[in-house]
Amino acid sequence: MTTIAGDKPPAVHSARADTSPGDQPDDSYSISRREFLYYIWGASIVMLLGASAATIVWFLLPRFRAGEFGGDFFIPGSQLPPLGSAPADNPQGRFWFSNTEAGVAALYKVCTHLGCLFKWVGTNGRFECPCHGSKFRADGIYIEGPAPRSLDRFELSAVLQDGSEVAADEYGMLHLEEPSQVVQYVVRTGQKIQGPPAGREYT
Numbered sequence: 001m002t003t004i005a006g007d008k009p010p011a012v013h014s015a016r017a018d019t020s021p022g023d024q025p026d027d028s029y030s031i032s033r034r035e036f037l038y039y040i041w042g043a044s045i046v047m048l049l050g051a052s053a054a055t056i057v058w059f060l061l062p063r064f065r066a067g068e069f070g071g072d073f074f075i076p077g078s079q080l081p082p083l084g085s086a087p088a089d090n091p092q093g094r095f096w097f098s099n100t101e102a103g104v105a106a107l108y109k110v111c112t113h114l115g116c117l118f119k120w121v122g123t124n125g126r127f128e129c130p131c132h133g134s135k136f137r138a139d140g141i142y143i144e145g146p147a148p149r150s151l152d153r154f155e156l157s158a159v160l161q162d163g164s165e166v167a168a169d170e171y172g173m174l175h176l177e178e179p180s181q182v183v184q185y186v187v188r189t190g191q192k193i194q195g196p197p198a199g200r201e202y203t
């Protein structure tokens with residue numbers, strides 16, 4: 001093929017020759033982006049799991065304020081009923097605050113048979129359930145009737161003048177040598193203790 005002088009043959013470039021260094025695929029950039037997406041994905045999973053765990057804990061943890069049923073009740077030491085007198089009714093805490101020879105107790109107001117609300121019958125000096133006739137002593141011990149156990153009670157402690165705290169025993173009975181030293185009683189209505197089986201005393 002003849003070529004006219006001065007004319008240059010058309011340049012023939014391969015595909016590779018047309019690719020400038022700046023157009024070369026940047027492997028390091030691709031990997032970084034992939035890693036970045038992995039980090040985002042991982043962080044999203046961690047945040048999702050964290051939010052789920054926080055929600056579960058939020059719903060599982062009881063959140064009751066002092067003075068509402070399920071929370072703590074603070075009773076001034078001066079409000080302890082005299083030994084052997086009628087138990088004091090605490091409607092908000094749903095317990096009877098009772099002071100007997102067996103100790104001080106915060107007795108849950110629900111009958112251990114089928115859940116009726118029993119009452120204190122002063123003339124008989126005992127608790128009596130109107131539903132099926134179960135009867136209990138002032139210290140919560142079962143006397144008679146279909147109830148399977150003595151009255152349930154709440155965890156109880158006493159804060160003394162010197163700042164120390166005396167806790168009730170395994171039956172929820174608080175034994176005090178000097179009740180006049182008590183500044184306040186703490187009844188934890190979120191912590192119920194089952195009464196002993198019918199026919200059994202505290203000892």
Ligand code: FES
Pocket residue numbers: 111112113114115116129130131132133134145146147
């Ligand atoms: S519910 Fe109290 S005796 Fe049955």
